[in-house]
Amino acid sequence: MESVLGRYRNLTILVGVLFLQVLGLAVQVKRGNDADSTRLIRIWAVGAITPFERGLVRAQNGSGNLWHNYFFLRGVRAENRQLKEQIEQMRLKEVRLSEDATQAHRLQSLLAFKEQFIVKTVPAQVIGSSGSDLSRSIYIDRGSNDGLTPDMAVITAGGIVGKVLRVYPSTSLVLMINDQSSGVGGMLEKSRLQGVLRGTADGEVILERVMSDEQVAPGDTVLSSGGDQIFPKGLPVGTVSKVSPGKDMFLNILVRPAADLSRLEEVLVVTEKQEKNAVVDSGGRVRAADILAERLPSVPDKPVVVTPAPGTTPSGATASSAAGTSAGVKTPATSAPTGGNAASTSGAQSMPVAAQPATGQVLKKVVQRAPVGASATSGSASNGGTGNATGLSPASSPAKPAAPRPKPPTAEPSPQPPPTEDNPH
Amino acid sequence: MPITYTSGEQIEVYRFSFPVTVGVPLLALFLQAYVPRRFPFFSVFDLPLLVTIFFAMARRNPISGLFTGAAIGLSQDMLGAYPIGINGIAMTVVGYLASSLGAKLDVENAGARLLVTLGFYLVHAAVYFTVARGMVNLTLNWSWSHGVLAGLANAVLGVGLYFMLDKFKQRT
Numbered sequence: 027m028e029s030v031l032g033r034y035r036n037l038t039i040l041v042g043v044l045f046l047q048v049l050g051l052a053v054q055v056k057r058g059n060d061a062d063s064t065r066l067i068r069i070w071a072v073g074a075i076t077p078f079e080r081g082l083v084r085a086q087n088g089s090g091n092l093w094h095n096y097f098f099l100r101g102v103r104a105e106n107r108q109l110k111e112q113i114e115q116m117r118l119k120e121v122r123l124s125e126d127a128t129q130a131h132r133l134q135s136l137l138a139f140k141e142q143f144i145v146k147t148v149p150a151q152v153i154g155s156s157g158s159d160l161s162r163s164i165y166i167d168r169g170s171n172d173g174l175t176p177d178m179a180v181i182t183a184g185g186i187v188g189k190v191l192r193v194y195p196s197t198s199l200v201l202m203i204n205d206q207s208s209g210v211g212g213m214l215e216k217s218r219l220q221g222v223l224r225g226t227a228d229g230e231v232i233l234e235r236v237m238s239d240e241q242v243a244p245g246d247t248v249l250s251s252g253g254d255q256i257f258p259k260g261l262p263v264g265t266v267s268k269v270s271p272g273k274d275m276f277l278n279i280l281v282r283p284a285a286d287l288s289r290l291e292e293v294l295v296v297t298e299k300q301e302k303n304a305v306v307d308s309g310g311r312v313r314a315a316d317i318l319a320e321r322l323p324s325v326p327d328k329p330v331v332v333t334p335a336p337g338t339t340p341s342g343a344t345a346s347s348a349a350g351t352s353a354g355v356k357t358p359a360t361s362a363p364t365g366g367n368a369a370s371t372s373g374a375q376s377m378p379v380a381a382q383p384a385t386g387q388v389l390k391k392v393v394q395r396a397p398v399g400a401s402a403t404s405g406s407a408s409n410g411g412t413g414n415a416t417g418l419s420p421a422s423s424p425a426k427p428a429a430p431r432p433k434p435p436t437a438e439p440s441p442q443p444p445p446t447e448d449n450p451h
Numbered sequence: 452m453p454i455t456y457t458s459g460e461q462i463e464v465y466r467f468s469f470p471v472t473v474g475v476p477l478l479a480l481f482l483q484a485y486v487p488r489r490f491p492f493f494s495v496f497d498l499p500l501l502v503t504i505f506f507a508m509a510r511r512n513p514i515s516g517l518f519t520g521a522a523i524g525l526s527q528d529m530l531g532a533y534p535i536g537i538n539g540i541a542m543t544v545v546g547y548l549a550s551s552l553g554a555k556l557d558v559e560n561a562g563a564r565l566l567v568t569l570g571f572y573l574v575h576a577a578v579y580f581t582v583a584r585g586m587v588n589l590t591l592n593w594s595w596s597h598g599v600l601a602g603l604a605n606a607v608l609g610v611g612l613y614f615m616l617d618k619f620k621q622r623t
Contacts, residue, residue, distance in 0.1 A: 227594035
């Protein structure tokens with residue numbers, strides 16, 4: 027026996043070393059979550075490498091900043107002017123989009139949808155990578171000390187990057203979406219077809235599980251579907267670059283990631299998401315009970331004097347005051363979808379109040395939305411044919427103050443995301 | 452092609468100083484983790500594998516080769532996203548085979564090194580994928596075009612790297 031072992035000494039040691047490693051792998055696979063069983067070893071390895079990487083990145087950024095911020099400022103003024111123009115254009119666009127969003131929220135609330143909002147993000151810097159072509163992951167300079175936990179979404183302004191796989195005290199390992207073992211719920215923006223995004227051996231991203239009889243064209247935008255419970259729905263993932271027939275009746279859809287995964291420098295880790303029912307302010311919705319409450323005689327409330335924000339002079343309100351109606355007009359909490367609100371401004375003496383808008387923006391909106399006829403009317407003349415709450419306000423009692431109501435229509439805040447540290451939406 | 456079969460007595464066995472033995476693999480691991488961040492194409496290269504092949508072939512001792520491979524492979528696994536041991540097993544096999552080959556063949560010239568490195572890159576990939584798919588159940592796919600091109604790129608880099616590392620060789 028000894029002679030056999032001596033003769034095949036090298037081979038015996040090889041088998042022994044391989045056996046030990048296979049055993050170690052088996053233990054990790056058996057335990058399922060290898061992060062726990064090998065955590066200490068990984069912490070040592072990461073702790074030995076990342077300080078150097080972090081130092082190099084900082085030195086590099088420092089020298090880069092010195093150059094870009096102090097020496098190389100050519101064209102900054104022109105760029106600044108361009109950016110200002112761009113901001114103006116984006117503001118205009120934002121107004122339009124906010125209208126669409128309000129409408130979408132209203133529809134979602136009707137269908138009792140739940141929405142996910144990105145509440146808080148932590149910016150992080152990429153300090154290294156796994157370095158292997160076989161596994162695509164990066165290291166960032168934020169860890170458990172910064173509130174990071176596994177399975178948090180990592181994004182950039184461009185699109186999604188990946189998810190936090192392992193967390194160490196001051197660093198984290200992020201598995202990118204082009205890794206072969208990653209899986210992200212994806213959805214085509216136009217057709218709303220859903221699939222699973224996976225990485226390929228070449229480091230590309232493909233959208234799987236889309237049937238071959240579906241219409242998908244290069245250039246289509248791919249968004250996160252939210253089905254993976256990691257990425258909120260609607261984040262940009264990329265665009266379709268190639269479509270070809272795959273196996274098993276599915277299409278092979280190659281996706282070009284929106285975020286440049288090979289040149290990542292800064293990323294955002296979504297540390298807090300919030301899921302809540304889609305709600306919309308229904309200031310303009312009128313319930314039968316409200317109408318009845320207005321019609322019925324009741325003890326009048328003490329009028330409250332409200333001064334609109336400077337620079338916002340709602341025409342209707344001015345008109346109503348000019349007509350000798352109550353000057354103490356409370357405006358509705360939010361804008362209503364119909365032009366009736368303008369009429370409510372004009373006939374505001376009878377409009378119930380839910381909450382006071384914080385600024386004059388709402389007033390402004392109300393006036394902007396008002397039909398010409400409604401805004402032009404004043405006081406008792408406003409009750410013509412608007413067919414809304416204020417239209418129903420008694421013409422016979424023009425100076426009647428706000429009538430009490432059992433409950434205001436809605437006092438819920440608008441479904442905008444709560445204040446965030448850094449909200450990419 | 453000057454790959455010559457030689458007897459054990461004809462082959463020179465080299466050794467390395469302790470700083471080189473420890474420092475070069477660590478530097479390879481560090482560069483492999485850091486450089487792809489600045490130069491994404493660098494992730495095609497596998498510096499730890501090249502260093503393993505070089506040390507194994509220079510020492511010509513299978514036991515030393517397999518332990519070098521195991522140590523470097525496991526270190527690489529610790530920094531990666533997958534379970535520890537996949538690279539370790541693959542590198543152990545490569546280290547063992549490279550040192551066994553080094554003990555039998557003269558692989559000192561550029562052509563031989565190119566072919567040997569390409570071969571070992573493919574061996575490494577084969578073992579890696581077998582373990583990853585067979586044992587860990589990872590859904591990894593092999594791309595022949597990418598694999599062969601990456602192997603060639605590594606072989607070319609390896610030839611240059613080996614000549615640089617030859618300077619650290621010490622005769623026994």
